[in-house]
Amino acid sequence: MEQVVSIAKRLVAESSRVLATRATDAQVQAMRQAFPGAIVSGSGGTILVIPSDEAPVTDLSKAHVLVVCAGTSDLPVVEEAMLTLRSMSVPAVRITDVGIAGLHRLLPHVEALQRASAIVCVAGMEAALPSVVGGLVACPVFGVPTSVGYGTHFGGVTALLGMLNSCASNVSTVNIDNGFGAAYCAALVCHQIERRLKE
Numbered sequence: 001m002e003q004v005v006s007i008a009k010r011l012v013a014e015s016s017r018v019l020a021t022r023a024t025d026a027q028v029q030a031m032r033q034a035f036p037g038a039i040v041s042g043s044g045g046t047i048l049v050i051p052s053d054e055a056p057v058t059d060l061s062k063a064h065v066l067v068v069c070a071g072t073s074d075l076p077v078v079e080e081a082m083l084t085l086r087s088m089s090v091p092a093v094r095i096t097d098v099g100i101a102g103l104h105r106l107l108p109h110v111e112a113l114q115r116a117s118a119i120v121c122v123a124g125m126e127a128a129l130p131s132v133v134g135g136l137v138a139c140p141v142f143g144v145p146t147s148v149g150y151g152t153h154f155g156g157v158t159a160l161l162g163m164l165n166s167c168a169s170n171v172s173t174v175n176i177d178n179g180f181g182a183a184y185c186a187a188l189v190c191h192q193i194e195r196r197l198k199e
Contacts, residue, residue: 002030004020004023004030005030005031012035012049016050017048017049017087018048018049019046019047019083019084020047020048020049021045021180022046023045023046024045027045028040028045028047031049035047035049037049039083039086041079041080041083043075044075044076044078044083045076046079046080046083046084046180050087056086056091057090058091059091060093060115062190062194063091063194064091064093064116064117065091065117065119065120065183065186065190066092066094066095066113066116067081067082067085067092067095067120067122067183068098068109068119068120068129068133069094069095069096069099069121069122069123069129070098070099070100070101070122070124070129071099071148073148074122074146077144077177077179078096078122079179080179080180080183081120081144081179081180082094082183084180084187085183085186088184088191090186091190092183093112095112095113099125100129103132106129106132110136113133114136114137116139117139117193118139118140118142118189118190119133119137119139119140120142120182120186121133121134121142121143121171122144122146122182123143123145123146124146124147124148124149124153124156125148125149125150125158126158126159127143127145127158127159127162130143130168130171130173131163131166131168133168134166134168134170137170138170139189140170140172140189141168141170141171141172142172142173142174142181142183142185142186143166143173144174144177144181144182145159145160145162145163145173145175145176146159147159147176147177156177157176160175172185
């Protein structure tokens, strides 16, 4: 705990922002004490320390990311992804509980999906959601398999293999529960788009 807080303090002194992921409950509490203004997702074990006057970027006319998840049990990974995107100053919107077991829940969001520059798609079970989303859009979809499921989900391995075998050509898959990695890649897509637009 002391090492995490010490490292975070040094980073804040150099760059004014720190993102910590996969924090234990004790590390979350220690960071909260050291940085009372930090944005914390306890369920996701994610802490973002940013200047107190820095508002999230919300301009969806710029390159932006949608974070889509199948069910509410995927929300800790969604929280990690959302805070990662905020740490990188990328506008992001979440769409939750739109798994394919109730496909009608996804359909009202098709226009928003098609406007996104990149999508982080989080799902457990058989993880078919990224394939469905990938078939609806013309942007990169970063699939995040989660360790959620019944029976033979093998801690997320079933979802991982499902996403790796997606028939949608624009789906790339990160490791199990890696909301940070998917969001980081999606943010880089947006940064490249914005950079090119300014050239």
